[in-house]
Amino acid sequence: MRISTNEFMLGTLNDMLAQEANVSKLNQEIATGQTVTNATDNPSAAAAVLNIGNQIDQISTNVQNAQATTGTMNETVSVLGEIGNLLNSVQSTALQGATATTNSADRQALASSVQSSLQELVQLANTQLPNGQYIFGGSQATNPPFQMTPTGQVVFKGDGGVNKIEIGPSLQVPIAVSGQSVFMQIADGNGSFAVSASGKNTGTGVAALGGVLDSSLVSSEHLANTQFEVSFSSASGSLNYTVTSGTGAPGSSSFNASSGVVSSGPYNSATAALAFGGMDITFNGTPAAGDNFIVRTSQNTNAFQALQDIITALQAPVNSSSGAQAIAQQKIQGGLATLNQVQSSMLSAEATLGTSLAEIQAVQTQDNAVNTVDQVNLSNIQSASLPAVITQFSEGVTALQAAQAAFGKISGLSLFKYI
Numbered sequence: 001m002r003i004s005t006n007e008f009m010l011g012t013l014n015d016m017l018a019q020e021a022n023v024s025k026l027n028q029e030i031a032t033g034q035t036v037t038n039a040t041d042n043p044s045a046a047a048a049v050l051n052i053g054n055q056i057d058q059i060s061t062n063v064q065n066a067q068a069t070t071g072t073m074n075e076t077v078s079v080l081g082e083i084g085n086l087l088n089s090v091q092s093t094a095l096q097g098a099t100a101t102t103n104s105a106d107r108q109a110l111a112s113s114v115q116s117s118l119q120e121l122v123q124l125a126n127t128q129l130p131n132g133q134y135i136f137g138g139s140q141a142t143n144p145p146f147q148m149t150p151t152g153q154v155v156f157k158g159d160g161g162v163n164k165i166e167i168g169p170s171l172q173v174p175i176a177v178s179g180q181s182v183f184m185q186i187a188d189g190n191g192s193f194a195v196s197a198s199g200k201n202t203g204t205g206v207a208a209l210g211g212v213l214d215s216s217l218v219s220s221e222h223l224a225n226t227q228f229e230v231s232f233s234s235a236s237g238s239l240n241y242t243v244t245s246g247t248g249a250p251g252s253s254s255f256n257a258s259s260g261v262v263s264s265g266p267y268n269s270a271t272a273a274l275a276f277g278g279m280d281i282t283f284n285g286t287p288a289a290g291d292n293f294i295v296r297t298s299q300n301t302n303a304f305q306a307l308q309d310i311i312t313a314l315q316a317p318v319n320s321s322s323g324a325q326a327i328a329q330q331k332i333q334g335g336l337a338t339l340n341q342v343q344s345s346m347l348s349a350e351a352t353l354g355t356s357l358a359e360i361q362a363v364q365t366q367d368n369a370v371n372t373v374d375q376v377n378l379s380n381i382q383s384a385s386l387p388a389v390i391t392q393f394s395e396g397v398t399a400l401q402a403a404q405a406a407f408g409k410i411s412g413l414s415l416f417k418y419i
Helices: 007-031 042-099 106-123 180-186 215-223 303-315 322-382 386-411
Strands: 146-147 154-156 164-166 171-174 194-195 206-212 227-237 239-245 258-266 273-276 279-284 291-295
Touching: 042 106, 042 164, 042 322, 106 239, 106 303, 154 180, 171 322, 180 303, 180 322, 194 206, 194 322, 206 322, 215 227, 227 386, 239 273, 258 273, 279 291, 303 322
Parallel strands: none
Antiparallel strands: 146 154, 164 171, 194 291, 206 279, 227 239, 227 291, 239 258, 273 279
16 A cells, blocks of 8 residues: 555644644643543543532532521520520519518519519510621511510511521521510410419419310310319308309300309318319319319410519519418419420420531531542542653653654655755
């Protein structure tokens, strides 16, 4: 096969151009430290680099999001802890007012103390972050969520919105708690039912909330707004009790004793306990004939109203009569029971944030491990081995220079030189 001079020259030139391209590529790898500088050089490796890079970027974004909100969440947990301490102080104050030996002057002083605690509670509920956001405002976090009216009532101006953050693929966790759920949605009493005393009672009986004997029955009574009136009467020198069930407010014209008497009989002062409607209550002291107590399923209240109720109970006038003292104690007992529900709400909010913080920590640990593996894999695909590349570059340059020298000599040959 004959190869023309033109074909030989063209083939040699293409070979030199290929060597020059290889030397240029090796030079770029030395300069950048990367083997994949152009997707056309190695499409599969370039695709792998792109996928791993995207995953690294997503992990970095998730970690940054988590770090940015962890401080806010810890601040919220800290505030909830302060509120818990405040409520413990109020509870201690209320217990002092519940003792029979506390006189009216002392009770007024205790009421003033709780009033101060109420104002402090409003301030804590309106805690503001350095960025100006209110931590309990929900999605309305630019304005104070709680405002006290001239009458002393506290109203909520926020909403129930709760921001969430993505810390992983399809994994979001709440990073805040709304003041609506924490402060405003509190079940009074023991969370299932509440007891109050008639303002005309003369005995020393104070009803203590017991437990729930039948939760399904209590739930049905709540839906039907069923309430009970416990009344005491004397018969043949003994004390009897009667429990009447109905709807509406017992003792008022709106009360409808639709179910009539659900329980009655001699009052056993030894056990001092009554059970009815899936609930039970126990009396401290001794009710008098003519005394009445109202038992109803729990209704919605709020943390601020719980303190207001305790203040009202402490401010109630107490004369020397045992009946007035028992009525005041009953009000305080009711306030203390509701206060326990408020504390449970605070603990629940802390638990929610604690769970989110634990999830974030776990995901961050996992993300860091995945990120380390991704960085290693990316380095294996992308990073150049400089000693090997430099050697190849040196060999390529030498080969190119030799080829260029040979091409120069061959291209200079001519038969005319030998004629």
